Amino acid sequence: MATGYLYPIDGERLITVHCPSISTWRNTPLPYIDVGSVFAEYDGPIYRASVKVGRDRFILYGYVDEDGPSNSSIIAAKSTLLFRGEVVIFQRGKFISTLSRRSAKLQVLNKAVIK
16 A cells, blocks of 8 residues: 555645555556546546655656646645646655655655656
8 A cells, every 4th residue: 555645636735645556567666556546536647757856756646637727735835836637646665665654854745746
């Protein structure tokens, strides 16, 4: 089980989410995390990215909805960034695929999402 943090459209606080994960998937070093329940109301493509901020590594999943409202939690992270969609971020570990809780500070998570 992977623990992530959702940047919701309609709030300024992060929401903790727990998703099933598969540590190795299709011969890639990144684990596959099933975020279907997090984005259950969205019917389009879900994107995945790997981001590094300093020594911390993250996996981000998210979607873009050009017709949707601006994400207020990402605006709270950086007021000049208007993003229409949602993002969930998972912190990677050195010896395990994802951490059960984050060790990075909120500012580091915000930098990873803004990248």
